[in-house]
Amino acid sequence: MIEQSGTIASQAAPAGRTPVVLSLTDAELRRGERVLWSGLDLELRRGEFIAVLGPNGSGKTSLLHAILGQLPLSAGALLIDGRAPRRGSDLIGYIPQQRALAPHTPLRARDLVRLGVDGHRWGLPLGGKGLRRRIDDLLTEVGAHEYADMPLGLLSGGEQQRVRIAQALATDPALLLCDEPLLSLDPHHQHAIVDLLDRRRRAHGTAVLFVTHELNPVLPLVDRVLYLAGGRFRVGTPDEVMRSSVLSELYGGLVEVIRARGRYVIVGAPTPHHPDPAGGVQP
Numbered sequence: 001m002i003e004q005s006g007t008i009a010s011q012a013a014p015a016g017r018t019p020v021v022l023s024l025t026d027a028e029l030r031r032g033e034r035v036l037w038s039g040l041d042l043e044l045r046r047g048e049f050i051a052v053l054g055p056n057g058s059g060k061t062s063l064l065h066a067i068l069g070q071l072p073l074s075a076g077a078l079l080i081d082g083r084a085p086r087r088g089s090d091l092i093g094y095i096p097q098q099r100a101l102a103p104h105t106p107l108r109a110r111d112l113v114r115l116g117v118d119g120h121r122w123g124l125p126l127g128g129k130g131l132r133r134r135i136d137d138l139l140t141e142v143g144a145h146e147y148a149d150m151p152l153g154l155l156s157g158g159e160q161q162r163v164r165i166a167q168a169l170a171t172d173p174a175l176l177l178c179d180e181p182l183l184s185l186d187p188h189h190q191h192a193i194v195d196l197l198d199r200r201r202r203a204h205g206t207a208v209l210f211v212t213h214e215l216n217p218v219l220p221l222v223d224r225v226l227y228l229a230g231g232r233f234r235v236g237t238p239d240e241v242m243r244s245s246v247l248s249e250l251y252g253g254l255v256e257v258i259r260a261r262g263r264y265v266i267v268g269a270p271t272p273h274h275p276d277p278a279g280g281v282q283p
């Protein structure tokens with residue numbers, strides 16, 4: 001069952017009564033005069049993976065900023081582990097949208113990860129052996145240990161992305177927010193990052209909210225999709241949301257969804273916000 005507002009359909013939620021990490025109730029977010037979305041009800045449980053899709057400007061990154069406590073909701077409620085969001089919460093790991101790093105940046109991979117480690121939480125004195133071991137463990141977990149001492153600016157996009165993930169995992173967060181972490185990665189590196197996130201959520205029960213323009217690379221992991229468009233939204237399993245009828249209604253025009261060889265291909269998205277209305281959407 002798909003819903004636009006109201007509680008999440010139980011069949012779409014993961015099995016069992018695993019604890020809720022994030023809940024949004026009748027949530028609305030405005031930027032200036034514009035309502036990005038409203039009436040949003042969403043619960044994200046431990047270990048669940050939700051892909052957040054939608055055209056440019058539909059409010060995907062703004063949703064992450066609201067969860068991070070950087071942007072107040074204009075209506076409704078948002079709770080992280082039952083509490084109001086706050087900046088710097090160690091319950092949340094955040095992989096922001098990739099920004100190009102200057103090749104001469106003096107920061108090494110291990111320095112970036114160190115910035116994410118909260119010494120108090122781990123009881124590790126800054127500069128101590130325990131801290132170093134913790135950083136090494138994180139870099140090893142994401143397969144980045146061999147370039148731990150390399151300047152970040154000299155690493156490839158995929159290598160930098162692994163280091164960002166290590167930083168985001170530094171506090172062993174219950175909720176991981178990912179903003180287009182596969183952007184500009186080739187299929188091999190995309191697969192490696194997806195595999196890494198999947199292992200993490202399975203081993204640690206980390207809930208993942210994953211903003212992306214490309215659904216197909218993460219499809220095997222996706223429990224549910226949150227699709228934002230034109231101030232409206234749909235929540236449901238990929239098969240429930242990725243339908244011609246659903247997307248046509250969201251975009252307010254004819255959109256065709258084709259499922260072929262386990263992939264979704266979307267043709268036509270007649271919206272002024274969409275970057276490629278003629279060529280179709282890369283889901």
Ligand SMILES: Nc1ncnc2c1ncn2[C@@H]1O[C@H](COP(=O)(O)OP(=O)(O)OP(=O)(O)O)[C@@H](O)[C@H]1O
Nearest residue numbers: 031032034036054055056057058059060061062063
């Ligand atoms: N600081 C700001 N002040 C006012 N409006 C803003 C601000 N930041 C973003 N916006 C507007 O909010 C809207 C949603 O932006 P947001 O970045 O959340 O969209 P998005 O879905 O993540 O887009 P994209 O796919 O391009 O990353 C946009 O129209 C944007 O112009």
